Structure formats: structure tokens, C-alpha cells
Amino acid sequence: MATIRDVAKKAGVSVTTVSRALNGYSDVSEKTREKIKMIAKELNYSPSLLARSLVMKKTKTIGLLVSGLRIEGSKDNFTFEVLCGVNDCAGELGYELVLISTDSKKQQEKTYNQLCKERKVEGVILQGIKTDDPYLDEVLKSDIPCILIDIPIESDSVGYVTTDNKGGAETAVEHLLNLGHKHIAMINGHSQAFVSRERLAGYQAALNCISFNESYVVNGAFLEDTAERETTKLLKAYPEISALFCASDLMAMGQ
Amino acid sequence: MATIRDVAKKAGVSVTTVSRALNGYSDVSEKTREKIKMIAKELNYSPSLLARSLVMKKTKTIGLLVSGLRIEGSKDNFTFEVLCGVNDCAGELGYELVLISTDSKKQQEKTYNQLCKERKVEGVILQGIKTDDPYLDEVLKSDIPCILIDIPIESDSVGYVTTDNKGGAETAVEHLLNLGHKHIAMINGHSQAFVSRERLAGYQAALNCISFNESYVVNGAFLEDTAERETTKLLKAYPEISALFCASDLMAMGQ
């Protein structure tokens, strides 16, 4: 692996000059720059991001911390879509993406802070952690800038993005009402999820709190089979139900 | 950010000793080790993987190079499943995963070699590149260890994994035959894809090359809408077709 020193030696200049030439500084004669560029290409040189990051104290790296990245979730393509979006954006901004996947086993070995600091990520995007996940506390205590997906918490170093969960749910349920349904049940996720609470609120709002019936709401844990089981029980108990509002695609597929 | 020097200073020992104590070397007294460990925890110290990698010449990092990582592909969860699998395995082995996503724009800026060498990845897994992708040549010329997914090429530094495409296709088509279908069409991907060629071979094999009719095979480019369009044309031209064998889930969904 050719280093900057190899280039310097072959070009008969100092490392400093090579560094500046390749990084586009203006205080280098075009002649030397061209020569250096040529030799760099010749030697197949590419600067070590490791060394650069070390001295610059900038890694241009953000961590994508996905909790519960499991193949069973592949039908629900939300995580994948998030990944694509983050990746696109990071790419445009010249940032790298490192995958920091955690499971309960790993969480005991290394703290969130360790995980992030040793990699020197400049920021973190967290997807899939629950509001009662122990990691969440660590995240909030840490000073590493981070963005939570679908958890509405803000502080100096913490932000979040989410969708209009309530509005969306409201629209969906209104649609069912317009179709003439009188008894609409809801298959929700779980109470630890912010999105579930919001969507429930939307469901209630659409029903105007009048025809709202608590018994019509069950939790499917965002899982296909759980949702199916719960739905079966629900329909057996309340045969009058003519429509279902599911809080996630995967759970809808369970029907 | 606490460095190893901070720990050393506070512990009243040299950096060397701290390094060895924390890395589990035996030539350090248990008393010093405990003290150092305590102080390290106290200072919230975690070693910089950057610095460590630089001196050790080992990054413990593998690159996941996904070509065409786009949100439109999210319905087809194959890429996501690959990601999960790779991630699981890498995690167990103590490797990091960095996402190297490429598109035609990026490919012109940086070569495969640059992309990998500057990050010092120790190996690469390539998913989604086509057999006629210019990157493929670079990959083969490079000496960076890599694994191709669904492209059967081997060399000193290149390996691959794939599924039994031919056998799977054969089984699928045989199933349709057993159901009594006489005119089975195939919606394939594209001819640049190894898997498409294999699956076509399986399709032919199942039909025993007897009832094989070339006109019954069209390419859907692995895209939902293309597959739909091609299928419509096909069915219009050959109304006798009673079953379709699709080379990918996504294309089947297009029906």
C-alpha cells in the first residue's frame, strides 16, 4: 500500500507538498501538482482515511444503530427504507455509514457510549429501539448528537423524525367510516411504542370519541402471527366488526 | 474525550502499562490492572479504534458494497436479508460493517480500489452488481478479498455464494406441471444476470426441452412494472398460457 511518503519520495518533494497538492491547496505550483497527481495515480495511492481522521479529529462517519435487525422483520420493509434514505443522504454529504447493530447480548458488553466513541462517529441515527429500552437512557445521557426515529424526544444533542401518525390514522379510519363501516376495530402495536399511542389517538379522533369502544382495540406487537391470533380472538368476541385498522403493514399481512 | 494518556497520568503509570493492562496481557500485576481498569471506567475511557487500527494495520472492518441500493427495491427484501445475515455473522466475529453504496455517479469519481483501500476494509461483500457492471472488472483485478453474491466467479481473492437457482426453478416448474398446466411461461430477469440464466436452465430442464417454447420467455428486468407490461403482452400473444413462473418475488407481485 502506497503511502503519502512513497509519493513524496518518487516525486522528489516533501510529504507536506504532496498533501497540499492532493487536497487542492492553492499554494502549490500547477507544475508540481500535476506531477504529484500523476505519480499518485501511478502508485495507485489513496490516502488513509484512518490516519486522516486521526489527525483531523473528524471521521465523517455516522452510525446507524438498528436494534433488532433481524431477518424476520424483512417483510416489513420500513427498516430497509430508512436505511436507503439515510444512505442516500449520507452519501450526498460525503459521510460514511457504519452499521452498529445491537442485541441484548451486545448491550451488556458495551455501552452505547463505548460503541460510538471508539468508532468516533460524529452522529448516530437510531432505529427500532423501544421507549423502554435501556439504551434509550444512555442515549439521552450521552452528548453524541443523535436522531431518534419515531421517538419524540428532544434535547441539545437529541432530535427525532417521525411521520404524522395521528393524522394518518385518522385519515385511514375516516376512509373506513365513509365506506359505511360502523364497527371498526384497531390492531395496534404495543403500548411502549410512541407511534402506537399516536395512531390510537388518530383512531379515536376519527371515531369522534362517540362510537369508540375500547374493547375493539388489541395489540399485535407489530408481529404478523401475534396480530393474526389477536384478531381471530377479537372477531370471535365481536362478530359485528366489519373493518380493521392495522397499525402496521406486517400486522395487516397477518390477516 | 479521555485518551490512554489521561488514564496513564491519573493512574501514575505509563501508557504502555495501561495498554497492556486493558488488553489483558499477563505481564502486569493484578493490582495495577485493577487500578487501571477502575480509572478507565471512571474516566469513561474507550480506546480509539482509529489509532489502534492505524498502528495494528488491522481494521476489523468489512465493506458491504451494494449496487443500486434504492428504496424502490424495498418490496423485494432480498438485499435486506443479505444485510441481516452479513451483519449477524460479522457481529459474531467482531467485525464492523461499513456500507459502501455505489451508483453510476460515484463510480466515476472513485474506483473500487480507492473506495476500499482508503477505508482499509479487510474484505468486501458485493451485492447487486451485474455481470456487465464495470465495477466487476475492477473487483477481479483487485487483490482485496471479496465475496460476490450470485455471481459465480472464483480466484485467489474472489469467492461467491449463490443458491441452487437451477434446481429451485426446476422444482417450481415441475410443480406447475403436476398441477396439470401445459403452457407455462417464464418471466425472467435479464440476460446479464447469472441467476436468470440458471433459472432459465431449470425452467427448460423441467420442461424436458420438449414442450419448451422460446416465445414463452420474456424478461421483466427484475422490476415490478416491467414484468407486468411484458406479461400483458405475452398473454395477449399466447392466450393458451395458463401458468407463469416468475424469476423473482417482485416480478410476481407485478402480476
Place this chain on the structure above:
DNA sequence: TTGTATGCGTTATCAG
């Protein structure tokens, strides 16, 4: 316009 010297945070070599 170019070069010298220093430091980034580690680990490794070699003496004590």
C-alpha cells in the same frame, strides 16, 4: 512556493 517539525492515540520493541 516548498520543507521541517510536531502531534493525533495507539501498540510494539526493547531496556530496565
Place this chain on the structure above:
DNA sequence: CTGATAACGCATACAA
């Protein structure tokens, strides 16, 4: 058992 010291590959203040 412990500690100087030299790398690793690069960028930058400071000189020349």
C-alpha cells in the same frame, strides 16, 4: 513487572 521511545499515515503551524 514497568517505562521510554519509535512507529502507523497523515495534516498543519511555522520557517525558509
